[in-house]
Amino acid sequence: MSRRTTVRRVGLLVLVANLLLVVAKGAVWWSTGSLAVGSEAVNSLADVAYSAVVLAGLYLTTRPPDFSHPHGHERIEPFVSLFVAVGVFAAGGAVLWRSTTTVLSGDVAVTASPAAVVVLAGTAVVKFGLYRYCLSVSDETRSPAVKATALDNRNDILTAGAALVGVLGGFFGFPILDPLAAGVVSVGILYTGWEIVQDNVDYLVGSAPPDDLRADIVRRALVHPEVKGAHDVVAHYVGPEIDVSLHIEVEGDRTLWEAHDIETAVVESIRSIDEVDDVFVHIDPKELGEWKADDSVDNLVSERQ
Incomplete structure (x- = not known):
């Protein structure tokens, strides 16, 4: 199955699952008045909104290259992920505000209901399945948007558990646990937003990839028998992919044909790294006197060895 089909299927699956959860939680919230279940319903409603955005974003990012975007559209994905983060922050703030005001006012009214227990336990099971599936797809496709979705689903497992504690508090005569659990849910929602931002900022600001990947780039250049050294190695994220530029040092008596073959071999070797897009x-x-030592390259190679 192609990357395009896989990531679009993830977006559609998550959207449908979140829609069903909103309906189930909303119905239980309406019948019981549980603030914990209500906060989970709001969380799922936010999930529906971002799922729709992610689905649209994944449709855009998986389009083939065109004249305006010769390298494809994958670089849109970090922006899609940050939009998800904004929605997550908004939902978390709303739930935190409501739970805080409820605790301070002391106006807590909870109807203990087995339906609330069932819907929250079912939420945890569904979210665990979505988390594992999205994580597997994100590892396979290196999609930051799908990874953001996986993180949100992982955190939803914990928030559903916190909400369940609040509902059970109503059963055992501790209704205050309901808004307190909603507060815990809100903190989990906000933390998920922070994780999504952290994961995508590097893609947007052009940060360098991890040292082990940079070392692999250098090693692939130096392993060619005609390459005597490398310097000015620059690797940085452009969207979720990596662009690489470097200088390699060869004997000056090589013919143009030989130099071209060396360059081609090095480019193809580095480009075969999954995360790498373009190589220059x-x-x-x-003989031109540009041969020079590069401490950063030496450090990367020594650490790799």
């Missing part, structure tokens, strides 16, 4: 290699002849 500049060849330096020794």
Whole structure:
């Protein structure tokens, strides 16, 4: 199955699942008045909104390259993920406000209901399945939007558990646990938003990839028998993919054909790394005096070894 089909299927599946959860939680909230279940309904409603955005975003990002976007549209994904984060922050803030005002006012009215227990336990089961599925797809496709969705589903398992504590509090005569649990749910929602932002900022600001990946890039350049050294190695994120540029050092008596073959071999070797998109290699002849040491390259190679 192609990457395009896989990530679009994830978006549609998550949207449908969240729609069903909103209906179930909303019905229980309406009949019981449980603030914990209500906060979970709000959380799922926010999930529906971001799922719709993610589905639309994944449709855009998986379109093939065109004249305006010759490298494809994958670089839109971090923006989609940050939009998800904004929605998550808004939902978390709303739930926190309501739970705080309820606790301070002391106006707590909860109807203990087995239906609330069932819907929250079912939510945890559904969200665990979605988390594992989305995480597997994100590892396979390196999609930041799908990973953001996986993190949100993981956190929903914990928030559903917290809401369940609040509902059970009504059964055992401690209704105050309901708004307190809603507060815990809100903190979990806000933390998920922070995680999503953290994961995507590097993609947007062009940060360098991890050292082990940079070391692998250098190693693939130096393993060629005609390459005597490398310097000015620059690897950075452009969206979820990595662009690489570097200078390699070869003997100056190589013919143009030989230099071209060396460059092509190095480019193809580095480009075969899954995370890498574009590779630019500049060849330096020794005789021009551009041969120089590069401490960062030496450190990466020594750490790799």
